[in-house]
Amino acid sequence: MNQINRRNWLRTAGLSTGMLVLGNTSAFGFEPLKEKFDSDRLVMLNANENPFSPSFRIQQKISDNFDLICRYPFRIEDELIEAIAAKEGVPKNYVVITGGSTEGLKAAGLIFGRDGGEIIAADPTYQSLLTYAESHGSKIQRVPLNDALEHDLEAMADRINKKTGLIFICNPNNPSGTIIDANTMLDFCKSHDDKAVIFSDEAYYDYITEPEYPSMIELVKEGRNIIVSKTFSKVYGLAGLRVGYLIAKPEIATQLKKSVMANTNVLAIKAAQEALKDDDFYKYSIAKNMEAKLFLYKSFDELDLRYVPSHSNFVFFESGRPITQLQEQMKKEQILIGRPFPPLQDWARISTGKMEHMKLFVQALKKVMSD
Ligand SMILES: Cc1ncc(COP(=O)(O)O)c(C=O)c1O
Numbered sequence: 001m002n003q004i005n006r007r008n009w010l011r012t013a014g015l016s017t018g019m020l021v022l023g024n025t026s027a028f029g030f031e032p033l034k035e036k037f038d039s040d041r042l043v044m045l046n047a048n049e050n051p052f053s054p055s056f057r058i059q060q061k062i063s064d065n066f067d068l069i070c071r072y073p074f075r076i077e078d079e080l081i082e083a084i085a086a087k088e089g090v091p092k093n094y095v096v097i098t099g100g101s102t103e104g105l106k107a108a109g110l111i112f113g114r115d116g117g118e119i120i121a122a123d124p125t126y127q128s129l130l131t132y133a134e135s136h137g138s139k140i141q142r143v144p145l146n147d148a149l150e151h152d153l154e155a156m157a158d159r160i161n162k163k164t165g166l167i168f169i170c171n172p173n174n175p176s177g178t179i180i181d182a183n184t185m186l187d188f189c190k191s192h193d194d195k196a197v198i199f200s201d202e203a204y205y206d207y208i209t210e211p212e213y214p215s216m217i218e219l220v221k222e223g224r225n226i227i228v229s230k231t232f233s234k235v236y237g238l239a240g241l242r243v244g245y246l247i248a249k250p251e252i253a254t255q256l257k258k259s260v261m262a263n264t265n266v267l268a269i270k271a272a273q274e275a276l277k278d279d280d281f282y283k284y285s286i287a288k289n290m291e292a293k294l295f296l297y298k299s300f301d302e303l304d305l306r307y308v309p310s311h312s313n314f315v316f317f318e319s320g321r322p323i324t325q326l327q328e329q330m331k332k333e334q335i336l337i338g339r340p341f342p343p344l345q346d347w348a349r350i351s352t353g354k355m356e357h358m359k360l361f362v363q364a365l366k367k368v369m370s371d
């Protein structure tokens with residue numbers, strides 16, 4: 001595409017220079033573009049998405065690479081693998097790119113849960129790996145979270161047996177937003193990775209507020225039986241493009257690569273590479289998420305509702321009424337909130353949104369709770 005055509009195209013696509021000028025007004029050097037979604041009507045606080053569209057820089061990168069769509073992604077995947085390997089400090093053969101981290105979760109669940117293999121996981125936790133493995137014949141050992149809604153690693157260790165193929169740990173946990181004490185997690189992994197593969201789902205790792213909190217990639221580097229998943233869907237705001245990755249030692253990474261089915265796509269690869277360089281958007285995402293969370297905490301305090309301080313982009317709170325009822329009531333107010341997380345039936349998970357949406361949520365919650 002030559003310069004003039006590109007300019008025309010950008011104009012018709014709504015990415016006009018006017019928006020570029022607007023971009024320079026933000027404290028972060030840009031202002032994310034207005035989404036063309038349905039969110040003017042419905043406030044979507046139900047899927048832990050980043051509420052901000054990618055920065056202009058990322059959108060530009062995507063549009064610059066439209067002409068590559070006729071090519072298969074394997075031609076350029078290596079560039080992203082290299083960038084991820086550099087970021088995580090591992091050799092390139094430790095990196096497995098996947099179509100969102102969901103694809104990696106499912107591949108691992110399939111490999112290590114098959115042939116009668118059991119999987120141990122907290123309850124409630126993120127289900128993707130578990131339900132997929134279950135539907136392919138694996139047995140899931142679900143271990144309740146403790147009273148603080150944290151992983152009960154001792155109880156999980158007690159469930160390890162000869163059939164255990166994988167231990168799934170979502171850290172920070174979805175839906176509770178809790179993290180495991182760093183040393184406890186490191187000790188657990190070091191003590192049990194000889195009995196089963198340990199899967200550390202770190203989709204929300206970037207939101208952890210505890211300084212120097214270790215990724216379990218540190219243990220992968222020691223050659224341990226650990227898989228770590230990360231995603232571009234959360235802090236990087238690329239959920240719709242479907243790109244994530246797994247980090248594991250080569251023996252495991254090779255197995256995982258064989259089970260990945262869809263992989264990612266050309267535009268996602270280009271966007272992810274740019275996202276890794278786009279510090280402004282990264283910092284903006286983290287700062288806006290914190291602002292929204294602090295507002296939610298304050299509002300829950302005012303309403304005298306119990307909640308769990310969260311290391312993620314959502315907050316779990318006890319509404320005291322059945323979640324299905326609350327969901328319905330909030331939907332009538334045009335607000336979508338998280339699904340049921342049995343057995344915690346009167347708890348609700350709220351994803352962070354733009355501040356105007358957070359205010360609408362609290363306004364509606366006050367109304368609904370006074371019914
Ligand atoms: C804990 C956790 N892991 C993984 C995912 C999957 O995200 P994606 O497939 O978009 O990378 C999610 C999505 O909400 C999640 O909450």
